[in-house]
Amino acid sequence: MFMNFVQKRDMLLPIAKFGAPILRHRGIPVDLEDPGLQNLIENMWETMYHVNGCGLAAPQVNKSIRLFVVDSMPTYMQMEDAERNIVFDGDQGIKEVFINPVITSRSERIWWDEEGCLSIPGITLRISRSWSVSIRYFDDQLHERTRTFLGITARMIQHEYDHIEGKLFLDYLDAGRRLLLKNRFDRINRDDASGS
Structure with a gap:
């Protein structure tokens, strides 16, 4: 069954904001034979770069499917060498499309860092x-790949993967921190509803 991805090439897509029900739905698998898939991917890249993002998932552009894009190379280029060595761990960043991805393993080693989200503007946590x-996926040429990513790139992948699972980075906060931010979230919803 095709998801009707056919749309104008080089088109900016509207980004779903916090409170939109689609952000809480688990995406369905992408039909790799859909004739509009490549156009959707190109439009996602264009939309992401237009809003200065480093990743974008299909649910954020109102498509409830298992697809996201990540470009960690600009982040790499903006860092000083010492910081690069720490958060990229020898990596130089990626520009990659992830279709029907499955995370197969995560390290026990964790780290804390600031994150933001295009669907929740103005908030970093x-x-x-x-x-x-480690993740198995199809790339933009529809080749199946399995790769392991580290540091900032792994963080970006996990953030976007959460979107196709219907999860937001806010879900990692405890109930007390969510309550403290509730007024800010309500303001985002009001601004979005009024078209601001």
């Missing part, structure tokens, strides 16, 4: 993630 992650 310190979140714990696994240092490394």
Whole structure:
């Protein structure tokens, strides 16, 4: 069954904001034969770069499917060498499409760092993630791959993977911290509803 991905090439896609039900749905597998898949991927890249993101998942552009894109190379380029050596761990970043991904393992080693989300603008939070992650997926050429990623790149992948699972980075907060932020979340919903 095709998901009707056919859309105009080079089109900015609307980003679903916090409170949109689609952000809480687990995505369904992508039909690799869908004729509009490559256009959707190109439009996701264009949308992500337009809003200065480093990753974007299909549910964030109102497609409840298992697809996301990550580009950690600009983050790598913006860092000083000493910081790069720590958070990239020898990696130089990636630009990659992840179709129907499955995380097969996560390291026990964790680390804390700031995260933001294009669907929750204006909020960054310190979140714990696994240092490394192994993932099986199809790339943009529809080749099946299995790779292990480290540091910042692994963090970005885990963040986007959560989106296709219907999870947000806010879910890592305890109930007390979520309550403290509730007013800010309500303001995002009000601003979005009023078109601000």
